[in-house]
């Protein structure tokens with residue numbers, strides 16, 4: 222069994238799970254879990270879902286404060302690591318004491334992309350990434366009626382469904398020609414487009430935003446589109462994707478390219494430093510990728526915890542899994558549709574319950590399901606397994 226002090230930078234899903242699994246696996250050395258935020262470590266998915274509907278704050282936290290004491294996990298809050306001193310094997314905050322490590326886990330997550338939009342900093346323009354963002358949005362939503370969402374990705378669409386459900390006039394502005402284009406098949410994009418439109422939202426595709434327009438007191442009043450037209454807004458949510466937080470790793474001289482580069486066992490170019498979760502770029506199906514989802518963060522955390530506890534390197538092999546809740550639609554995805562050469566629809570989109578199976582060279586590489594949990598459960602077992610391409614096998618019902 223490996224020993225020594227483990228320091229984990231970042232206490233999102235990846236960092237929290239790494240600390241908890243190390244203890245569950247019987248790791249006997251010291252563990253320090255560091256977060257730049259001052260609140261208890263919490264989960265992000267509810268921020269664009271149940272938390273907006275009033276989910277209590279304590280239900281957002283992974284665990285209450287006494288959990289960390291009981292498990293012997295030193296939780297350092299409001300502690301922003303500025304540098305990694307690889308020679309001294311220590312993390313260095315802006316002020317205060319450095320912390321020595323024997324094994325370092327970078328779980329620094331991601332940050333919303335700054336859409337370089339003039340007017341980004343107007344009052345009434347929000348991101349939705351941290352608890353503080355959701356708190357501010359919850360409060361502001363009470364007083365507004367015209368909501369514009371810049372970016373038709375998962376988070377923007379989840380927020381759109383919520384705002385629409387609360388009777389707001391909602392416009393979704395997307396620069397690409399379809400919704401959620403990076404993550405789902407065109408069939409799925411089309412389905413969600415129809416759903417959002419029939420719920421009463423206006424959806425503008427192929428529509429880049431030129432700038433956000435302010436009025437008196439620097440409060441946002443509208444969104445100017447590339448053709449010069451104006452969409453009225455008293456609240457704007459910008460959700461145009463995230464970028465990996467790699468600054469620390471870069472300054473420490475670790476290999477970085479759209480994520481901290483790790484091998485199959487999630488080690489960076491320094492064997493004493495691992496990277497997991499949204500910030501890590503790892504080998505997946507002969508290419509490098511980052512999967513920005515909870516299951517990836519949790520699975521990678523488990524793999525590193527096993528490696529450190531057993532002393533034997535554990536490769537990470539899990540297929541990515543994602544979900545999104547938009548009004549009464551539950552979208553669940555196994556695998557990654559990109560690179561597929563054939564798709565097949567099972568079930569009935571008009572009945573709002575169907576799956577899209579995605580194949581490459583005859584092998585099933587991804588399954589997207591809407592309100593069809595049994596397909597999703599079956600797909601988790603089948604995707605990536607060779608010889609599993611029969612649609613009947615995926616149809617779980």
Ligand SMILES: Cc1cc2nc3c(=O)[nH]c(=O)nc-3n(C[C@H](O)[C@H](O)[C@H](O)COP(=O)(O)OP(=O)(O)OC[C@H]3O[C@@H](n4cnc5c(N)ncnc54)[C@H](O)[C@@H]3O)c2cc1C
Pocket residue numbers: 230231232233234235236255256257258264265266267268269300301302303328329330331349350351376466469497498499500512513514515516518542543544545546
């Ligand atoms: C609103 C929202 C909804 C989502 N919904 C879903 C969903 O439905 N399904 C799904 O699978 N995924 C969803 N996701 C994505 C999922 O939450 C992320 O993939 C997951 O949180 C990644 O976990 P992580 O630990 O890698 O990073 P993060 O959760 O981003 O945590 C990283 C932490 O590291 C801290 N940190 C960074 N740098 C430093 C530093 N230098 N010093 C100290 N601390 C630092 C940050 O403050 C942050 O707290 C959603 C994300 C958001 C924002």
